[in-house]
Amino acid sequence: MKAKTLLYDKIAADIERQIAGQVLRVGDKLPSLRTICEQYNVSQTTALQAYYQLEAKSLIESRPRSGYFVHRPAKRVLPLPAVSSPDGASGGELHEVISRVYRDMGHSGAVPLSLGVPALELLPVAKLNKGLLRATRTLSGSGLEYEQVQGSDHLRSQVARFYSGEGVSLSGDELVVTSGCMEALSLSLMVTTRRGDTIAVESPVYFGILQLAKSLGLKVIELPAHPQTGVEVDALKKVLAAGKVAACLLISNFNNPLGSLMPEAHKKEVVRLIQHFGVPLIEDDIYGEVYFGTERPRSCRSYDESGLVLWCSSVSKTLAPGYRIGWVAPGKFKDEVMRLKLYQSIAGTTITQEVIADLLETGRYAHHLRGLRQTLQTNALRYSHAIAQYFPKGTCISRPQGGFMLWVGLADHVDSVKLYERAIKQNISIAPGSMFSLQGQYHNCMRLSYGMPWNENIEGALKKLGNLII
Known part of the structure; x- marks a missing residue:
C-alpha cells in the first residue's frame, strides 16, 4: 500500500509542478486517465487518486463527460466568521x-x-451487507444471544488496536460499547454531574449536546470559540478557576458546526487545566477520523494520565449511522458507566458489533x-x-x-x-x-x-x- 501511495503522490506532484510552471494553464484540459495510466504504467485507481489529490488542493476540476481541467481560482475569497462571544449561561x-x-x-x-x-x-453498503451475513453464520446463536454489558470483546479489542496506531493508547478493557456517540455522551454526563449542575461547552455547539444537557437538568455555560482553533482556552480557564462547572464537554477535532480543530498545544493545556482543577472532560471525538491532513489529529485523551477524560466516539459519521455503534473510554468513571449502562440498556446489538469489528480487523474500515x-x-x-x-x-x-x-x-x-x-x-x-x-x-x-x-x-x-x- 505504501508503494501505491508514493506513486500517486508522484503523479500529482508532477502535474502540480506543470501547473506552477504554467506548462498547464488555467482552463487547459489534463491528460485522460487512460493516458496517465499508460504514461506512468499504473492502474486507473492510482491515476484517479492522483487527480483526487489535485482536486482536493483546488488545482483541477472535473467536468462531467468532458474530463479534468486546470481549475480557475475563485474570484472572491470569503472571510472567516468572527470568534464567537457568548455571554454566559x-x-x-x-x-x-x-x-x-x-x-x-x-x-x-x-x-x-x-x-x-x-x-x-459514500458508505460501503455492499461490504456492510456481506458482513451481516457473515456474522449470522459465525456468531454463537446466529447473533441472537445477549451481548455482555461492556460490549463485544472482539469489537473492543479491534477499536483499541485501530486507535493505538492513531495516537490513542487504549486496551479493549478500557472501552464500553454504546448505542452511538450520543449514548456515550449521555452516560458520561450522568456519571460526572447531578441535576442542577453546570457544564461548559464551546459555542456554537451541536444542538444534540444542548438538548441532552437540558434533558438531564443541567445548566450550560457557552464559551467563545475560534472558527479554526476551537474553544478559547483562557475563557475555559476562567470558568474552571471560578469553580462554576462540574464537567466540560468539548468537540476537540472538527467541531460541529464550526469545523474547528483544537491545536495540540491547546489540547495539552486543556488537559492540564482539568487535572489542576479536578474537573472531568467529556471529549466528543466522533469526527476525528475525517481529517484532511496527512495524519489523524490527536485527542485530549492521548495526553491524559489522570483518568479525568472520558473519550467518546462512534462509526455513525463515517461508516454506518443506523448501526448505532459507539464507545466511551471512561477513565476513572468506568465502573459507574458500566453500572448505569446495565440499568438503562443491558447490552447492545450483537450482530452489528461483530460486523464493525470485522471491518476494523480486515483493514476495510481504514x-x-x-x-x-x-x-x-x-x-x-x-x-x-x-x-x-x-x-x-x-x-x-x-x-x-x-x-x-x-x-x-x-x-x-x-x-x-x-x-x-x-x-x-x-x-x-x-x-x-x-x-x-x-x-x-x-x-x-x-x-x-x-x-x-x-x-x-x-x-x-x-x-x-x-x-x-x-
Whole structure:
C-alpha cells in the first residue's frame, strides 16, 4: 500500500509542478486517465487518486463527460466568521426550530444540506451487507444471544488496536460499547454531574449536546470559540478557576458546526487545566477520523494520565449511522458507566458489533476512510467555492480541516430561520444557526453539510439558496 501511495503522490506532484510552471494553464484540459495510466504504467485507481489529490488542493476540476481541467481560482475569497462571544449561561429553548428541521429532512426531493452525515453513496453498503451475513453464520446463536454489558470483546479489542496506531493508547478493557456517540455522551454526563449542575461547552455547539444537557437538568455555560482553533482556552480557564462547572464537554477535532480543530498545544493545556482543577472532560471525538491532513489529529485523551477524560466516539459519521455503534473510554468513571449502562440498556446489538469489528480487523474500515476523506476534502472546497460565487456581500465562511460542516455567516439583518422557511419551499434544507446555542445567538448564521457527492443538483441548490438570501 505504501508503494501505491508514493506513486500517486508522484503523479500529482508532477502535474502540480506543470501547473506552477504554467506548462498547464488555467482552463487547459489534463491528460485522460487512460493516458496517465499508460504514461506512468499504473492502474486507473492510482491515476484517479492522483487527480483526487489535485482536486482536493483546488488545482483541477472535473467536468462531467468532458474530463479534468486546470481549475480557475475563485474570484472572491470569503472571510472567516468572527470568534464567537457568548455571554454566559442561559436557559433558552431549541425544541421548536429543531423539530421543524428534523421533520423536513424527510421532505421528498429536498436537498439535505442540513444533514450532518455522509450520503449513502459514500458508505460501503455492499461490504456492510456481506458482513451481516457473515456474522449470522459465525456468531454463537446466529447473533441472537445477549451481548455482555461492556460490549463485544472482539469489537473492543479491534477499536483499541485501530486507535493505538492513531495516537490513542487504549486496551479493549478500557472501552464500553454504546448505542452511538450520543449514548456515550449521555452516560458520561450522568456519571460526572447531578441535576442542577453546570457544564461548559464551546459555542456554537451541536444542538444534540444542548438538548441532552437540558434533558438531564443541567445548566450550560457557552464559551467563545475560534472558527479554526476551537474553544478559547483562557475563557475555559476562567470558568474552571471560578469553580462554576462540574464537567466540560468539548468537540476537540472538527467541531460541529464550526469545523474547528483544537491545536495540540491547546489540547495539552486543556488537559492540564482539568487535572489542576479536578474537573472531568467529556471529549466528543466522533469526527476525528475525517481529517484532511496527512495524519489523524490527536485527542485530549492521548495526553491524559489522570483518568479525568472520558473519550467518546462512534462509526455513525463515517461508516454506518443506523448501526448505532459507539464507545466511551471512561477513565476513572468506568465502573459507574458500566453500572448505569446495565440499568438503562443491558447490552447492545450483537450482530452489528461483530460486523464493525470485522471491518476494523480486515483493514476495510481504514480503506473506506481513505476514500471518504478524499471525497469530503474535495467537497469542502467545491461547496465553499460555490458559496463564494453565489452568496451575497457580507457572507463569511469557515475553513474546516476535516469533518462534514461549513459554518456560514450572513449579513446581520438576515434571519436564517426565515431563510430556512423560504429554502424548504424550494426543496432545500438548511440548519439555522440559532439551533446551536441556548442564547438566541447566530440568527444570521447557518450550518451546511458537504456530505453529499458534488453534482449539478448540489451546485444548483447552492445557487438558488444564495438568491433566497435577502
